[in-house]
Amino acid sequence: MTLTKIPRRIFLVGPMGSGKSSVGRELARRLGLTFIDADAELEARTGVSIPWIFDVEGEEGFRRREAALVDELTDRDDVVLATGGGVVETAANCDVLGARGVVVYLHAPVAVQLERTRGDRNRPLLQTEDPEGRLSALMERREPLYREVADVVVETTGGTARSVAERVVRALSNDPEGR
Numbered sequence: 001m002t003l004t005k006i007p008r009r010i011f012l013v014g015p016m017g018s019g020k021s022s023v024g025r026e027l028a029r030r031l032g033l034t035f036i037d038a039d040a041e042l043e044a045r046t047g048v049s050i051p052w053i054f055d056v057e058g059e060e061g062f063r064r065r066e067a068a069l070v071d072e073l074t075d076r077d078d079v080v081l082a083t084g085g086g087v088v089e090t091a092a093n094c095d096v097l098g099a100r101g102v103v104v105y106l107h108a109p110v111a112v113q114l115e116r117t118r119g120d121r122n123r124p125l126l127q128t129e130d131p132e133g134r135l136s137a138l139m140e141r142r143e144p145l146y147r148e149v150a151d152v153v154v155e156t157t158g159g160t161a162r163s164v165a166e167r168v169v170r171a172l173s174n175d176p177e178g179r
């Protein structure tokens with residue numbers, strides 16, 4: 001398979017538990033690009049956890065920091081960038097993601113998201129009595145936004161991080177945009 005059309009900026013979007021970080025790492029290794037996880041980068045820079053930011057500054061404060069970081073990180077070359085699940089809630093993020101690289105939507109059904117995030121303490125939006133209801137509500141609101149910003153959609157169920165990364169490579173090779 002020819003990889004001449006593989007882009008040098010790949011942005012992964014999708015819900016919590018869609019595998020953006022694990023697939024992104026594999027994808028970057030496979031393509032010789034640098035992997036960046038926006039949430040991990042935010043934690044490294046601030047020296048505090050995402051839950052801490054939500055606690056102290058609220059979701060609004062987190063979204064402001066997220067947007068500033070997305071603006072900066074989408075301007076780098078030779079990267080695979082894993083974004084947070086709520087990145088599409090800020091219109092400016094969708095604008096820069098769409099304009100500066102190829103956007104891959106990693107899709108996962110709510111049942112799979114739930115399974116993959118079960119017991120996770122690092123996701124403030126899931127610290128609720130009803131994580132399934134929360135994931136469903138978020139998907140209902142965000143799914144159209146993921147689809148709108150994405151150049152390609154890749155299903156993540158029934159695969160390892162490595163095999164899903166391979167699906168992404170295949171999807172990108174067929175992307176008519178060829179960016």
Ligand code: S3P
Binds near residue numbers: 015016050085123125
């Ligand atoms: C969020 C998803 C998280 C993180 C934050 C908010 C969301 O990222 O950005 O907890 O709004 O869906 P992951 O999708 O990497 O879990």
